[in-house]
Amino acid sequence: MKTILYKSSERGHANHGWLDSYHSFSFASYYDPKKVHFGALRVLNDDTVHPGYGFGKHPHENMEIVSIPLFGDLEHKDSTGRHEIIKQNDVQIMSAGSGILHSEMNANKDKEVKFLQIWVFPKEYNIEPRYEQKTFKPEDRINIIQTVVAPDDDKAVHINQDAWFSLSKLENETTITYDVKKDSNGVYVFVIDGDVAVDGQQLAKRDALGISETNTVTVKANSNAEVLFIEVPMNIGEN
Template sequence: MKNTIIHRANTRGVADLGWLKSYQTFSFSGYYNPERMRFGVLRVLNDDIVDGSKGFGDHPHDNMEIISIPLQGELVHKDSMGNEAVIKPGEIQVMSAGTGIYHTEFNKNDTEPVKFLQIWVYPNKRNVTPRYDQIAIPFNERNVLHQILSPNTDDNGVWIYQNAWFNMGEFDAGKEINYQLNDKANGVYVFVLNGDITVNGQHLNTRDGMGLWDTDQLNIKANTDTQVLLMEVPMEL
């Protein structure tokens, strides 16, 4: 299919450090695939599982928009800006690393794993003052897409330094929706969190990903009860 790329769940990179299992859609750390460096400005999409009381020690970032979306459990965050927070399912966290930050992330629970998405997006403005934000998303309605991220400070969800929009929703089997792009120059990366869907005629299962560009809308049909994340991003750095 023209202007489409599909990444099946079982073709992702896998890092297993014992305390961490990370499934990586794009090249990251020890996983390198020259055909999977990024999708437009979407640089990292890691599907991480962290054991009880374990986590990532103090480490730096700069000039990257870093988004965390918890799926199960609770994640403790601390950073060099003085922020200390716990993020949990139904919330989204964003950091604009800008001129540079350090942070740690640990599983709050001693015995149960925490599962979360770690997403990196190249910014459209470099060397900004680092910033942090975290909000609860009111997922109180099924069968609709909830906007969880945008470029706008006064819009729904968190905001980042990039012309990007993220939407997330849960859908009943048989439901069908259309997504209209905010910017026709953008592409959309669809990531299936759970379930079985059809996007513009292409069949996707749990943890499959699909990128589309040179289109102004998507048609999504839920073949089973499903949860899906859409990431609309510029295709050029």
């Protein structure tokens, strides 16, 4: 088993006034040669957007982009004509493929929106852009693992990669085991809230542990906690 510790306090940080963003990997003006990507996982931004503000229309291509709202409502528009509101307990994916323009705005004038935006390198390049979002019941992740993004599960949103995202909301002292779906994949365990031990490594809120060369990952909650599992190929371009 190989592990890489990513401390919350060591993330990149950019406060633009309307946007307060923490970068787990090199992004925009933040660059750390040791934190460019974890396998096919390229970006994990922890964003807070002030009421009424957001990201104007901008382009993406050949990237799988997942948004997970943690609080508030996120308004999405894109060049396909789609216009959606993404809420807490929703998960959105946009396969940018051959190219797409989109905007993301705080849909509310009276409260912040907090969300995770995650980029994964695709399996197939230059596909037709696609969009999908689904709502997931929070009670279906209490002390168990709830898959929300997958290449092979109709209950999850579809990703153009051999990658799986899962959520778990753990009660104090609960232990769960994550089974790696594909040999040679790694798992990036991100603590949304609380304190946990991941294969014995103590992690606090917004800490993460990248784990590879193993078939299972064990998480023990040291408080009430919420955890995001991101399983990805460790070799970019691997099929």
